[in-house]
Amino acid sequence: xxxxxxxxxxxxxxxxxxxxxxxxxxxxxxxxxxxxxxxxxxxxxxxxxxxxxxxxxxxxxxxxxxxxxxxxxxxxxxxxxxxxxxxxxxxx
Amino acid sequence: xxxxxxxxxxxxxxxxxxxxxxxxxxxxxxxxxxxxxxxxxxxxxxxxxxxxxxxxxxxxxxxxxxxxxxxxxxxxxxxxxxxxxxxxxxxxxxxxxxxxxxxxxxxxxxxxxxxxxxxxxxxxxxxxxxxxxxxxxxxx
Numbered sequence: 001x002x003x004x005x006x007x008x009x010x011x012x013x014x015x016x017x018x019x020x021x022x023x024x025x026x027x028x029x030x031x032x033x034x035x036x037x038x039x040x041x042x043x044x045x046x047x048x049x050x051x052x053x054x055x056x057x058x059x060x061x062x063x064x065x066x067x068x069x070x071x072x073x074x075x076x077x078x079x080x081x082x083x084x085x086x087x088x089x090x091x092x
Numbered sequence: 093x094x095x096x097x098x099x100x101x102x103x104x105x106x107x108x109x110x111x112x113x114x115x116x117x118x119x120x121x122x123x124x125x126x127x128x129x130x131x132x133x134x135x136x137x138x139x140x141x142x143x144x145x146x147x148x149x150x151x152x153x154x155x156x157x158x159x160x161x162x163x164x165x166x167x168x169x170x171x172x173x174x175x176x177x178x179x180x181x182x183x184x185x186x187x188x189x190x191x192x193x194x195x196x197x198x199x200x201x202x203x204x205x206x207x208x209x210x211x212x213x214x215x216x217x218x219x220x221x222x223x224x225x226x227x228x229x230x231x232x
Contacts, residue, residue: 015142017208068187068206089208 011035017069018042019061019092021084025050027057028076029064029089038077040086044069045076061092094171095139103137104168106148110155112164121167121178128199130162131230134179137168138190143210147191150210150218157223159230161195195225202229 013032020028020040030045046069048060055063064070069089094100108114112135115121125132135151138144155164167176169190180186183194189207196202203225210218 016211067185068189068192068204069208070187088212090211 013086013088017089019087019089020078020082021057022078022082025057027061028078029061029069030071030073030076032086035080039079040077040082042076042078043074044071045073046070047072047076065089065092094173097171100139100168100171103139103144103148104166107135107137107151107166110152110164112151112155112166114166114168115175115179116168116172118174118178121175121182124163124165125179125182125196125199128196130198132196133161133164134183134194134196135164135166136176136179136188136190136192136194137166137171138207139170140191140207143207144191146213146215147193147210147218149215150213150222151193153215153219154222154226157219157226159223159226161226161230193222195229197229 011034014034016032017029018032020042022028027048028042028045030042033041033043046064048055048057050057053060104114115124125134135147167179169176180188182196182199183201183204186194186201186204186206191210192207193205194201195204205221209221
Protein backbone atom coordinates (compact mmCIF):
# COMPACT_ATOMS: atom_id res chain seq x y z
CA UNK A 1 0.00 0.00 0.00
CA UNK A 2 2.63 2.46 -1.09
CA UNK A 3 1.95 6.06 -0.21
CA UNK A 4 -0.72 5.15 2.34
CA UNK A 5 -0.23 6.87 5.69
CA UNK A 6 -1.45 4.56 8.43
CA UNK A 7 -1.85 7.40 10.94
CA UNK A 8 -2.58 10.64 9.11
CA UNK A 9 -0.48 13.58 10.29
CA UNK A 10 2.52 11.40 11.07
CA UNK A 11 5.34 9.77 9.12
CA UNK A 12 4.23 6.99 6.79
CA UNK A 13 5.48 4.27 9.13
CA UNK A 14 4.10 5.73 12.35
CA UNK A 15 2.25 2.99 14.23
CA UNK A 16 3.38 0.27 11.85
CA UNK A 17 5.26 -2.82 13.05
CA UNK A 18 8.68 -2.75 11.44
CA UNK A 19 11.94 -4.71 11.38
CA UNK A 20 15.25 -2.93 11.88
CA UNK A 21 18.77 -4.30 12.21
CA UNK A 22 21.51 -2.36 13.97
CA UNK A 23 25.21 -2.21 13.13
CA UNK A 24 25.97 -4.98 15.67
CA UNK A 25 23.62 -7.43 13.97
CA UNK A 26 20.79 -7.21 16.49
CA UNK A 27 17.31 -7.33 15.00
CA UNK A 28 14.43 -5.31 16.41
CA UNK A 29 10.73 -5.77 15.73
CA UNK A 30 8.36 -3.15 17.06
CA UNK A 31 6.00 -0.32 16.30
CA UNK A 32 7.73 2.58 14.60
CA UNK A 33 6.99 5.87 16.32
CA UNK A 34 9.20 8.56 14.81
CA UNK A 35 12.67 9.52 13.66
CA UNK A 36 14.27 12.23 15.79
CA UNK A 37 17.73 13.80 16.00
CA UNK A 38 18.62 11.05 18.51
CA UNK A 39 17.51 8.22 16.28
CA UNK A 40 14.49 6.04 15.64
CA UNK A 41 12.00 5.56 18.43
CA UNK A 42 10.11 2.25 18.54
CA UNK A 43 7.52 0.96 20.99
CA UNK A 44 6.69 -2.59 22.17
CA UNK A 45 9.87 -4.11 20.85
CA UNK A 46 11.19 -7.66 20.52
CA UNK A 47 14.95 -8.05 20.16
CA UNK A 48 17.07 -10.78 18.62
CA UNK A 49 20.71 -10.67 19.70
CA UNK A 50 22.85 -13.25 17.86
CA UNK A 51 25.35 -13.13 20.70
CA UNK A 52 22.71 -14.22 23.18
CA UNK A 53 20.82 -16.97 21.35
CA UNK A 54 21.65 -19.85 19.01
CA UNK A 55 18.48 -19.17 17.02
CA UNK A 56 19.16 -17.53 13.68
CA UNK A 57 17.67 -14.13 12.97
CA UNK A 58 15.65 -15.66 10.12
CA UNK A 59 14.13 -18.33 12.36
CA UNK A 60 13.46 -15.75 15.06
CA UNK A 61 11.73 -13.46 12.57
CA UNK A 62 9.63 -16.34 11.29
CA UNK A 63 8.54 -16.98 14.86
CA UNK A 64 7.59 -13.33 15.37
CA UNK A 65 5.54 -13.45 12.19
CA UNK A 66 3.70 -16.63 13.12
CA UNK A 67 3.09 -16.11 16.82
CA UNK A 68 3.28 -12.33 17.13
CA UNK A 69 5.77 -9.89 18.54
CA UNK A 70 7.27 -11.18 21.78
CA UNK A 71 7.73 -7.81 23.46
CA UNK A 72 10.72 -7.48 25.77
CA UNK A 73 11.19 -3.70 25.80
CA UNK A 74 8.50 -1.04 25.87
CA UNK A 75 10.63 1.61 24.19
CA UNK A 76 13.83 1.50 22.16
CA UNK A 77 15.76 4.38 20.62
CA UNK A 78 18.00 3.18 17.79
CA UNK A 79 20.77 5.30 16.34
CA UNK A 80 20.06 6.55 12.85
CA UNK A 81 23.05 4.80 11.21
CA UNK A 82 21.41 1.41 10.83
CA UNK A 83 23.06 -1.44 8.99
CA UNK A 84 19.93 -2.15 7.01
CA UNK A 85 16.83 -0.23 6.16
CA UNK A 86 13.47 -0.24 7.84
CA UNK A 87 11.07 -2.89 6.59
CA UNK A 88 7.48 -3.62 7.50
CA UNK A 89 7.17 -6.96 9.31
CA UNK A 90 4.38 -7.93 6.96
CA UNK A 91 6.80 -7.58 4.03
CA UNK A 92 9.62 -9.65 5.53
CA UNK B 93 -7.87 2.30 31.78
CA UNK B 94 -11.00 1.66 29.76
CA UNK B 95 -12.38 4.39 27.53
CA UNK B 96 -15.73 6.02 28.08
CA UNK B 97 -18.34 3.50 27.07
CA UNK B 98 -20.06 6.13 24.93
CA UNK B 99 -16.93 6.23 22.76
CA UNK B 100 -16.65 2.49 22.25
CA UNK B 101 -20.34 1.66 21.89
CA UNK B 102 -20.32 2.31 18.13
CA UNK B 103 -17.26 0.05 17.78
CA UNK B 104 -19.10 -2.73 19.57
CA UNK B 105 -22.21 -2.16 17.47
CA UNK B 106 -20.20 -2.35 14.27
CA UNK B 107 -19.66 -6.03 15.06
CA UNK B 108 -22.85 -6.99 16.87
CA UNK B 109 -24.92 -5.85 13.93
CA UNK B 110 -23.05 -8.48 11.91
CA UNK B 111 -24.38 -11.08 14.37
CA UNK B 112 -20.95 -11.30 15.97
CA UNK B 113 -21.72 -12.16 19.59
CA UNK B 114 -19.87 -10.01 22.06
CA UNK B 115 -18.35 -11.81 25.04
CA UNK B 116 -18.09 -9.44 28.01
CA UNK B 117 -17.44 -11.78 30.92
CA UNK B 118 -15.19 -14.73 31.68
CA UNK B 119 -18.25 -16.93 32.01
CA UNK B 120 -19.48 -15.95 28.57
CA UNK B 121 -16.06 -16.72 27.08
CA UNK B 122 -15.81 -20.09 28.79
CA UNK B 123 -19.33 -21.02 27.78
CA UNK B 124 -18.42 -20.93 24.10
CA UNK B 125 -14.65 -21.38 23.83
CA UNK B 126 -14.50 -23.86 26.68
CA UNK B 127 -16.76 -26.22 24.80
CA UNK B 128 -15.42 -25.91 21.29
CA UNK B 129 -17.36 -27.39 18.44
CA UNK B 130 -16.76 -26.68 14.79
CA UNK B 131 -15.30 -23.40 13.64
CA UNK B 132 -15.24 -20.31 15.83
CA UNK B 133 -13.88 -16.89 14.97
CA UNK B 134 -12.79 -14.54 17.75
CA UNK B 135 -12.27 -10.88 16.88
CA UNK B 136 -10.22 -8.98 19.47
CA UNK B 137 -11.70 -5.52 19.08
CA UNK B 138 -9.74 -2.33 19.73
CA UNK B 139 -10.24 1.41 19.88
CA UNK B 140 -7.29 1.89 17.50
CA UNK B 141 -8.96 3.94 14.82
CA UNK B 142 -6.58 3.03 12.04
CA UNK B 143 -6.12 -0.73 12.51
CA UNK B 144 -9.48 -1.66 14.00
CA UNK B 145 -11.12 0.92 11.77
CA UNK B 146 -10.09 -1.25 8.82
CA UNK B 147 -10.42 -4.64 10.51
CA UNK B 148 -14.09 -4.29 11.45
CA UNK B 149 -15.24 -3.47 7.93
CA UNK B 150 -12.88 -6.14 6.66
CA UNK B 151 -14.66 -8.69 8.81
CA UNK B 152 -18.01 -7.36 7.62
CA UNK B 153 -17.02 -8.03 4.02
CA UNK B 154 -15.58 -11.44 4.87
CA UNK B 155 -18.77 -12.55 6.63
CA UNK B 156 -20.66 -12.08 3.38
CA UNK B 157 -18.58 -14.90 1.89
CA UNK B 158 -20.43 -18.12 1.19
CA UNK B 159 -18.09 -20.07 3.48
CA UNK B 160 -18.00 -18.70 7.00
CA UNK B 161 -17.17 -19.83 10.52
CA UNK B 162 -20.03 -21.48 12.33
CA UNK B 163 -19.84 -18.99 15.18
CA UNK B 164 -18.38 -15.51 15.46
CA UNK B 165 -17.44 -13.78 18.70
CA UNK B 166 -15.70 -10.63 19.83
CA UNK B 167 -13.98 -9.40 22.96
CA UNK B 168 -12.92 -5.80 23.47
CA UNK B 169 -9.28 -5.28 24.43
CA UNK B 170 -8.72 -2.45 26.89
CA UNK B 171 -12.42 -2.42 27.76
CA UNK B 172 -13.58 -5.84 28.88
CA UNK B 173 -10.26 -6.76 30.43
CA UNK B 174 -11.08 -10.08 32.09
CA UNK B 175 -13.06 -11.42 29.17
CA UNK B 176 -10.27 -10.48 26.76
CA UNK B 177 -7.61 -12.11 28.91
CA UNK B 178 -9.72 -15.25 29.16
CA UNK B 179 -10.33 -15.38 25.43
CA UNK B 180 -6.62 -14.97 24.79
CA UNK B 181 -5.95 -17.92 27.06
CA UNK B 182 -7.60 -20.10 24.40
CA UNK B 183 -4.95 -18.99 21.90
CA UNK B 184 -2.14 -18.49 24.35
CA UNK B 185 0.62 -19.50 21.94
CA UNK B 186 -0.06 -16.23 20.12
CA UNK B 187 1.20 -12.95 21.50
CA UNK B 188 -1.56 -10.51 22.41
CA UNK B 189 -2.19 -7.68 19.99
CA UNK B 190 -5.27 -5.73 19.11
CA UNK B 191 -7.01 -5.77 16.88
CA UNK B 192 -6.41 -9.39 16.01
CA UNK B 193 -8.50 -12.27 14.75
CA UNK B 194 -8.30 -15.94 15.69
CA UNK B 195 -9.99 -18.78 13.84
CA UNK B 196 -10.37 -22.00 15.79
CA UNK B 197 -11.57 -25.39 14.64
CA UNK B 198 -12.65 -27.78 17.37
CA UNK B 199 -10.66 -25.63 19.79
CA UNK B 200 -7.44 -25.58 17.80
CA UNK B 201 -6.12 -22.34 16.33
CA UNK B 202 -5.93 -22.84 12.58
CA UNK B 203 -5.46 -19.22 11.50
CA UNK B 204 -4.39 -16.05 13.26
CA UNK B 205 -4.28 -12.50 11.97
CA UNK B 206 -2.07 -10.29 14.10
CA UNK B 207 -2.27 -6.52 14.34
CA UNK B 208 0.86 -6.20 12.20
CA UNK B 209 -1.02 -7.95 9.38
CA UNK B 210 -3.84 -5.40 9.66
CA UNK B 211 -1.81 -2.17 9.90
CA UNK B 212 -1.99 -0.23 6.68
CA UNK B 213 -4.31 -2.74 5.01
CA UNK B 214 -7.72 -1.81 3.68
CA UNK B 215 -10.93 -3.70 4.44
CA UNK B 216 -10.85 -5.55 1.11
CA UNK B 217 -7.34 -6.82 1.71
CA UNK B 218 -8.23 -7.97 5.21
CA UNK B 219 -11.39 -9.60 3.92
CA UNK B 220 -9.42 -11.42 1.24
CA UNK B 221 -7.09 -12.95 3.81
CA UNK B 222 -10.02 -13.94 6.01
CA UNK B 223 -12.06 -15.50 3.24
CA UNK B 224 -9.04 -17.50 2.11
CA UNK B 225 -8.83 -18.87 5.64
CA UNK B 226 -12.58 -19.55 5.69
CA UNK B 227 -12.29 -21.49 2.44
CA UNK B 228 -9.38 -23.49 3.82
CA UNK B 229 -10.72 -24.25 7.28
CA UNK B 230 -14.48 -23.73 7.36
CA UNK B 231 -15.64 -25.60 4.27
CA UNK B 232 -17.72 -28.64 5.14
